[in-house]
């Protein structure tokens with residue numbers, strides 16, 4: 001097999017419809033703030049996409065603020081309420097939430113689910129303005145958090161609530177009204193849209209201090225000329241994502257096959273988060289005794305793209321902070337590999353991956369047994 005992409009939680013291939021829609025406008029001089037015909041065309045593209053993105057999460061009564069990436073949207077959500085706000089965030093959040101100012105960590109349990117009792121205790125002990133931020137689905141384990149419950153508790157204590165739904169949209173139904181959150185982050189490149197477009201969806205009653213200052217684009221929430229082609233692509237991707245939800249079951253069936261084969265071959269393999277609801281496309285699994293770095297190299301040589309959930313931007317493999325927060329022992333966490341499927345993943349690709357997995361497992365265990373016998 002040529003190249004197999006099983007790293008959809010990192011990014012996704014551009015859908016052909018998205019590519020086409022972007023291509024139709026990419027070469028035009030489109031500035032959505034200009035008053036002439038080109039400007040009006042740009043404005044109409046941006047506003048059309050805004051409606052599609054809002055519709056994807058039932059957010060037609062909310063404000064959609066386009067940003068350049070999910071990281072920026074998370075930074076705006078966490079930083080936009082101004083100084084002196086305490087942020088309670090789950091210990092399993094993405095780095096773009098964890099690495100913001102004045103953050104206190106809400107613990108997660110052994111399955112990676114946020115501890116609601118601890119959250120209440122923390123809320124009861126904090127004076128002043130509080131923002132709670134808990135992601136809807138984890139990028140490493142796929143574990144789905146009880147965000148509606150978190151939002152209810154946060155509101156009982158007068159706190160505001162943000163959820164990072166970057167990994168959840170397009171994989172599970174996401175309804176901002178039902179979740180009851182005040183802000184939500186989305187990112188186009190996780191739903192077969194382009195890199196360069198994302199959104200923070202905000203309650204209309206909330207005012208945020210922009211991260212970027214200058215013009216009054218994005219209703220004053222983000223200065224800077226909009227990336228019209230990418231936003232156009234985001235709108236199309238949002239529409240497709242709503243339709244593609246129907247394939248979630250088929251993807252989960254493939255993922256389950258992958259996991260059950262691994263468990264039959266290596267019963268000691270740990271599948272993280274498998275006791276609780278999680279995304280159907282994600283598998284975070286340990287290969288007993290084999291370092292994640294070694295696995296990554298092996299799969300790369302086979303042309304298979306997978307990830308150690310915690311690969312950071314430098315390409316180095318670090319011990320996952322998510323597994324650490326779940327209390328997983330370091331030597332097991334270091335053998336964890338994330339496999340994330342997409343709507344175009346085939347059964348042949350899963351079989352090819354499984355062949356590679358068992359090959360490496362058998363090879364390292366034969367070697368281990370020979371060493372023990374010697």
Ligand code: PLP
Pocket residue numbers: 009010068069070071072074094096135137138139164166167187188189198
């Ligand atoms: N939040 C989560 C849960 C993610 O998985 C990611 C990306 O991996 C981000 C935020 C950041 O999104 P972006 O890559 O668009 O900056």
